[in-house]
Amino acid sequence: DAGITQSPRYKITETGRQVTLMCHQTWSHSYMFWYRQDLGHGLRLIYYSAAADITDKGEVPDGYVVSRSKTENFPLTLESATRSQTSVYFCASSDSGAFPYEQYFGPGTRLTVT
Amino acid sequence: GQQLNQSPQSMFIQEGEDVSMNCTSSSIFNTWLWYKQDPGEGPVLLIALYKAGELTSNGRLTAQFGITRKDSFLNISASIPSDVGIYFCAGHPSNSNSGYALNFGKGTSLLVTP
Numbered sequence: 001d002a003g004i005t006q007s008p009r010y011k012i013t014e015t016g017r018q019v020t021l022m023c024h025q026t027w028s029h030s031y032m033f034w035y036r037q038d039l040g041h042g043l044r045l046i047y048y049s050a051a052a053d054i055t056d057k058g059e060v061p062d063g064y065v066v067s068r069s070k071t072e073n074f075p076l077t078l079e080s081a082t083r084s085q086t087s088v089y090f091c092a093s094s095d096s097g098a099f100p101y102e103q104y105f106g107p108g109t110r111l112t113v114t
Numbered sequence: 115g116q117q118l119n120q121s122p123q124s125m126f127i128q129e130g131e132d133v134s135m136n137c138t139s140s141s142i143f144n145t146w147l148w149y150k151q152d153p154g155e156g157p158v159l160l161i162a163l164y165k166a167g168e169l170t171s172n173g174r175l176t177a178q179f180g181i182t183r184k185d186s187f188l189n190i191s192a193s194i195p196s197d198v199g200i201y202f203c204a205g206h207p208s209n210s211n212s213g214y215a216l217n218f219g220k221g222t223s224l225l226v227t228p
Binding site for chain 2: 033035040042048058094096100101102
């Protein structure tokens, strides 16, 4: 049972490049979330999705794009990476059933923008 | 998002000691959760609370949903070296329009010396 996986685990890219972070979950959870984690800020929500083809902005969406064509996948794209987007990115999912607030996190992607 | 104030920011204790940390908000929350994050990994759910006044245990961990619905507490009894990590509170504001998205505190870093 793989649970929730993220790829790549580490990525170095240059300013202005487009980069896509992948997230895949095997639980068929309805909800998926993208967070970034920075020192001094904790976890901040970038985007979330209630189901396939339904996405919405979180607290810090600028510079990011998401899509969700399949329930199990929720890729995050940085259209033109900037140094301020250097961070650790976490994907999470939750079931919309009995305990929808209980989010389960992936291992994270450490992104460095040079 | 609604800011959560988590304290203390860090704790440095000896093995065997008890630990207390808390999280407060200026608005009412309908759910509180506590997560632990080990270095290089994603947060792991420890305890979820759904009712004001609720007291829930998970091994040596005990968490409470404050009566005012604006705070939550986490206690760790008889700490051991593997308790080292960052503990995050998270919650869902009752007035949120962001689906099941959570707001996170900035974390409490716990160090335990043998």
